[in-house]
Amino acid sequence: MELLKAGSLSPVHVLDLLLRGEAAIPGVDLIGQRVGSRGVVVGFDADTVYTIRVGATPSEVLLAALQDLAWLKEEESLVRAIFPQTARPLAGVILAADLFPSGFSSLLQEFSFPCRFFRWIALGDPSRPSLVFEPYPPPISGSGTALERITEEEERFFSSW
Amino acid sequence: MSSENGRKGVQLIGSYFLSGIPPPRIGLLRLGPSLYRAGTAVAASLEREGKRILLFSSDYQRDGTEVIAVRPEGFREGPLAEWKTCSDQLRREERASDFLLFLLHPDIPSLPRLLPLLNLLVLLLPEETGEAIGAYRSAKRVLIQRRDLPVGLFAAGEGEAAVAVLERFRLGLCVFLRLRPLNFGTTASTCAKEIVGLKLDSPAEPYFHGTA
Numbered sequence: 220m221e222l223l224k225a226g227s228l229s230p231v232h233v234l235d236l237l238l239r240g241e242a243a244i245p246g247v248d249l250i251g252q253r254v255g256s257r258g259v260v261v262g263f264d265a266d267t268v269y270t271i272r273v274g275a276t277p278s279e280v281l282l283a284a285l286q287d288l289a290w291l292k293e294e295e296s297l298v299r300a301i302f303p304q305t306a307r308p309l310a311g312v313i314l315a316a317d318l319f320p321s322g323f324s325s326l327l328q329e330f331s332f333p334c335r336f337f338r339w340i341a342l343g344d345p346s347r348p349s350l351v352f353e354p355y356p357p358p359i360s361g362s363g364t365a366l367e368r369i370t371e372e373e374e375r376f377f378s379s380w
Numbered sequence: 381m382s383s384e385n386g387r388k389g390v391q392l393i394g395s396y397f398l399s400g401i402p403p404p405r406i407g408l409l410r411l412g413p414s415l416y417r418a419g420t421a422v423a424a425s426l427e428r429e430g431k432r433i434l435l436f437s438s439d440y441q442r443d444g445t446e447v448i449a450v451r452p453e454g455f456r457e458g459p460l461a462e463w464k465t466c467s468d469q470l471r472r473e474e475r476a477s478d479f480l481l482f483l484l485h486p487d488i489p490s491l492p493r494l495l496p497l498l499n500l501l502v503l504l505l506p507e508e509t510g511e512a513i514g515a516y517r518s519a520k521r522v523l524i525q526r527r528d529l530p531v532g533l534f535a536a537g538e539g540e541a542a543v544a545v546l547e548r549f550r551l552g553l554c555v556f557l558r559l560r561p562l563n564f565g566t567t568a569s570t571c572a573k574e575i576v577g578l579k580l581d582s583p584a585e586p587y588f589h590g591t592a
Contacts, residue, residue, distance in 0.1 A: 246489060265488050266438050266460055307438075308459045335489065367521045369513075373556050377513040377548060 228341045228348055230273040230280075233315070234260055237271070242350035244271075244337055247313065250302055255294055259287045261305065262313060267333045268298075269311040277314045277323065277336065284312035288332075315339050315352060324356040403434075403477045404499040404580040405587065409522060410485040411515035412506030418536035418568070419483040419504060424453035425572035426479060434473050436460040437483040448473055460490065471588040479575070480587060486518035495522065497587065499580045500530050502564060502571070505545050507537030512545050516552060523557055530578070534564040534571045542566045 236242040238251055238260065247262040247269070254261050260271040270287035274280035291298060291309045298305060311333030319338065327336070336355040341348045408419045416439055423435045433455035434448070440459045447469060448458045456473065460482060474480060482494060501522075506515055523531065531553070535546035543566060553559045562578075564571040 266490050333490070366524050369517055369520065370556075373516065373520075373552070374513060376552055376556075377516045380509045380544070 227345055228317075228350075230275070232348075233273045233339060233341075233350065234271070236348070236350055237273075242339075242352065244313065244315070244352045245354070247271075247335070248304070250305070254298060254302075255290065257287060257290050259291055261291070261298070261302070263305055263307055264335075266307060267311045268305045268307050268309045269313040269333070269335065271313045271315070273315045273339070275316060276318050276320065277316050278320075280314055280316070281312070284314060288312055311335065313337065316355075317341070319355055327356075401582045402584075402586040403474065403479050404582055405480045405482065405497055406575065406580075407482045407484050407494065407498045407501045408504055409501060409519070410483065410504050411518050412504070412508075412511050412536075415504040415506070415536055416483065418534070419481070420451070420453070420455075420457075421568035422502070422504075422534065422571050422575075423455040423457075423481055424451070425568040426481075426575060427454040428569070429572050429576050431478040431572075431576060432476060433479055433481060434458065434477040435481040435483060438485070438488055439483070460484075460488070471586065474586055474588050486522055491522070492525070495526050495529075497583065498526070498529060499583065500532065500575070500578065501526070502532040502534055502575070503549065503561075505533060505535040505542070505549055507535060507539060507542040507545065509541050509545055509548075512548060515545075516549070519549075519553075520557065523553070523559065527557075527559070530562065530580075531559055532562040532564040532571070532574065534568075535566045538566050 237244070237249060238253070240251060244262065247264050249262045253259065262269050262271050270284055270291055272280035272284040272287065288309070295309050298309065313335045315337045317339050337352040338355045340351045340353070342351065343349045408422060410416065410419065416437070419437070420435065423433045426433050435455055435457045436459065437457060438460040440457055448456045450456050458470070484491060484494065503519055506512065533546055533549050535542040546563070546566060550561055550563060553561045562574065564574045
């Protein structure tokens with residue numbers, strides 16, 4: 220399967236695939252239809268309900284995502300009535316992009332609202348693309364994982380009674 | 381107005397106007413499937429110790445239009461979300477609190493963002509010995525990210541099994557992770573007394589920035 224060049228798949232197409240359940244954002248459940256007159260795409264995790272925007276870069280879609288969020292908050296009771304599974308604060312935005320500017324990860328802690336980022340990668344061909352979403356910045360692997368691993372000694376200590 | 385209510389009222393007004401220092405933030409990390417009640421019991425006991433408690437939980441179900449619910453035990457509870465820009469009410473609630481409690485579990489996405497902001501982490505341990513290894517696995521994943529954070533251990537349930545789990549964790553964290561966890565016992569009231577007795581650092585900045 221070939222990697223498609225960035226920008227060869229339109230954000231509208233990416234959202235459409237998400238809504239049709241032909242792509243998934245890890246750890247995020249999606250409501251499979253657009254919500255309200257603005258046609259907002261909504262997803263949620265264990266803590267928060269998010270509006271979802273897709274674009275080439277985060278800055279391209281950030282403002283629109285915030286406007287979606289403001290609109291959703293105004294319509295909060297309506298959204299909850301229609302989608303009871305969103306019984307969480309309508310408080311965040313998810314931005315999916317295929318390109319992040321260098322050094323962008325250092326800005327993440329400055330966001331004062333819940334915000335999750337994903338990088339999307341398109342594989343296959345433009346007519347039948349396969350999408351992969353991965354968290355941005357990518358999780359640190361290697362030493363962290365090794366540190367987290369449980370040793371046999373620890374396993375024995377906490378399992379034997 | 382009863383004298384109890386009057387005392388509470390004076391305390392609330394006093395803390396609102398006098399305290400410019402943000403309250404310490406305590407994470408209550410649920411290391412088992414049914415420890416929500418243990419977390420709220422600790423919050424209730426802290427309230428009984430005369431502390432104003434604001435508890436944030438991912439299990440919180442918003443009822444009506446109020447962001448914060450006042451529970452029968454006296455503490456206030458709200459949703460676990462980082463609404464730093466959303467509400468002056470939350471900022472006022474924070475100023476009127478002696479402690480912010482975050483009822484967490486190890487897999488919530490907001491944990492990496494919250495962990496650096498905590499002043500104390502209390503591990504809510506399961507009372508079943510069979511759940512200890514799973515609890516330790518989750519605890520280790522979290523603790524290696526904040527080795528500097530004071531850690532307390534509280535085992536839910538007052539039976540022998542809970543005491544055994546607590547002792548196993550005390551020893552295990554010392555030996556394997558080189559930590560010195562504090563013993564907060566197996567009852568919510570003991571846990572609350574231990575927390576009140578600590579001299580916790582206060583955060584430099586409030587958690588809620590408000591909009592003003």
